[in-house]
Amino acid sequence: xxxxxxxxxxxxxxxxxxxxRSGFWLLTGxxxxxVVATVAAILFAPEESxxxxxxxxxxxxxxxxxxxxxxxLAVTSEWSQRSGLTTFTLVPHRGRVIGAKALATLVVGAGSxxxxxxxxxxxxxxxxxxxxxxxxxxxSLRDAPQLMLGNLMGMAIGFTLGVVLRSSAAALVGYFVVSxxxxxxxxxxxxxxxxxxxAQPWLDWNTAQIALFDGATTTAEAWARFASTTGLWIVLPxxxxxxxxxxxxxx
Amino acid sequence: xxxxxxxxxxxGGFTAVDDASFTARPxxxxxxLGPNGAGKSTTMRMMVGLTTPTSGEVRIDGRRFAxxxxxxxxxxxxxxxxxxxxxxxxxxxxxxAASTMGLPRGRVDAMLDLVSLTPxxxxxxxxxxxxxxxxxxxxxxxLLGDPSVLILDEPANGLDPAxxxxxxxxxxxxxxxxxxxxxxxxxxxxIEIVADDLVVIGRGRIVxxxxxxxxxxxxxxxxxxxxxDDLAAALERAGVTATPADDGSLRTDADPAxxxxxxxxxxxxxxxxxxxxxxxxxxxxxxxxxxxQREDVxxxxxxxxxxxxxxxxxxxxxxxxxxx
Numbered sequence: 274x275x276x277x278x279x280x281x282x283x284x285x286x287x288x289x290x291x292x293x294r295s296g297f298w299l300l301t302g303x304x305x306x307x308v309v310a311t312v313a314a315i316l317f318a319p320e321e322s323x324x325x326x327x328x329x330x331x332x333x334x335x336x337x338x339x340x341x342x343x344x345x346l347a348v349t350s351e352w353s354q355r356s357g358l359t360t361f362t363l364v365p366h367r368g369r370v371i372g373a374k375a376l377a378t379l380v381v382g383a384g385s386x387x388x389x390x391x392x393x394x395x396x397x398x399x400x401x402x403x404x405x406x407x408x409x410x411x412x413s414l415r416d417a418p419q420l421m422l423g424n425l426m427g428m429a430i431g432f433t434l435g436v437v438l439r440s441s442a443a444a445l446v447g448y449f450v451v452s453x454x455x456x457x458x459x460x461x462x463x464x465x466x467x468x469x470x471x472a473q474p475w476l477d478w479n480t481a482q483i484a485l486f487d488g489a490t491t492t493a494e495a496w497a498r499f500a501s502t503t504g505l506w507i508v509l510p511x512x513x514x515x516x517x518x519x520x521x522x523x524x
Numbered sequence: 525x526x527x528x529x530x531x532x533x534x535x536g537g538f539t540a541v542d543d544a545s546f547t548a549r550p551x552x553x554x555x556x557l558g559p560n561g562a563g564k565s566t567t568m569r570m571m572v573g574l575t576t577p578t579s580g581e582v583r584i585d586g587r588r589f590a591x592x593x594x595x596x597x598x599x600x601x602x603x604x605x606x607x608x609x610x611x612x613x614x615x616x617x618x619x620x621a622a623s624t625m626g627l628p629r630g631r632v633d634a635m636l637d638l639v640s641l642t643p644x645x646x647x648x649x650x651x652x653x654x655x656x657x658x659x660x661x662x663x664x665x666x667l668l669g670d671p672s673v674l675i676l677d678e679p680a681n682g683l684d685p686a687x688x689x690x691x692x693x694x695x696x697x698x699x700x701x702x703x704x705x706x707x708x709x710x711x712x713x714x715i716e717i718v719a720d721d722l723v724v725i726g727r728g729r730i731v732x733x734x735x736x737x738x739x740x741x742x743x744x745x746x747x748x749x750x751x752x753d754d755l756a757a758a759l760e761r762a763g764v765t766a767t768p769a770d771d772g773s774l775r776t777d778a779d780p781a782x783x784x785x786x787x788x789x790x791x792x793x794x795x796x797x798x799x800x801x802x803x804x805x806x807x808x809x810x811x812x813x814x815x816x817q818r819e820d821v822x823x824x825x826x827x828x829x830x831x832x833x834x835x836x837x838x839x840x841x842x843x844x845x846x847x848x
Contacts, residue, residue, distance in 0.1 A: 277626070356612075
């Protein structure tokens, strides 16, 4: 069995991410917020903070919230909007479709991070010139890949929620629970239960995520924690979700 | 050619499709009939891999759907015209499908033209489409890959009379060029006009299948004689069960030729002899699916409320079982 080329499926899935009204505005939102964040950083950042890290963080923060939503909708719209009836009929191999969606998500995540770094560089050049301070390039070649990994992990958790829940509303709620509510719960548990304090960084996906965005995942232990939370929150649920998705009815 | 073999789908204790077997042949329009919830849509969804059969299989030109290298080029599918992303434009939906199949963009314009969606309509998002426009878009998507097989679930839904006529001509023309069309509908009149073959499903079981003429002929015979009692006796002697109707005629499941010969042998003059097909497809449908209907409509709808339709329903079903 030969089937359709994967490159074609990835291209189609990339197009489908942004050819809807919601997709269009999410993409536009990233662009607009990047510019707004850059301008805000130029206007309001104190002189000593006019550095590359400030600009990439200002652009990266809204991006890190929007990218997982794009990943969620890429999966769930097939069910919530019922377009899966057509998609899975034209490509009767769900594993391939989901694989193509995962690759398209990867492309968007990597591309967005590169754009954030580029816009941040322009912002830093402009901001430093306007403020009359020396250029400070304080995002190292070690931090940049972590920033990218952070964005990709954010999209991965969105993707996972999409595969497991297969409903836009449920997955969006799930995403906010996992990234905002759950970290609070873990913090609280660590405060009241001493024995949990040591376990928390191994279980809390959000702590590992923040470490990535701060470029703080540097030690072997930090990477081990990252692997632990990724396995717990992404790899295991994703595998379980894929198994049910392959046989689930598309209504 | 669509070949359905012993197809079964259970949901827990509920059997939605029960050992269904039938074929839809090339060059013919096959009408797929059944009451609501009889298993039409589940059967069609299993054909294209959206629902996994509990047992049995479907083959399209001898191959399983999942084994078709580029299904869109071989099978055009329209299961639910509303199952499209509401935020995409009509043109974009076709463009995405065309890209998936690897077709040139010109094909999208050709299909929009074929289904009479104007360029302005094609640029509108599907959430603003009427049901009729969605059906047209769905037909365009099904025909995009120039397939040789069409699987359409209620395609006439929401179309205006001109649209229904257009759809009918389109399907007849498609089958005329050697294509296979499987078409479900609850619009019996539409099916009666367009379908060459019929498959009737009730409570998940195929209760009849064959050409439309065959199935309608099974409606039985109406015979009238100057001496109805003598005729009834002659028929009974010949082993043919006949039921007197209120209007003095006799109804029987035997075909008219046999009834005529029996009358001749008995030396009886007939005043009327014809197939009881006047009520056509609707009566056949109601009698075949009598015990699978939600409403108890058969007694009221049948011409003779004395229970004849119930009996003929059973005998029809047993006859259909042989043919199926």
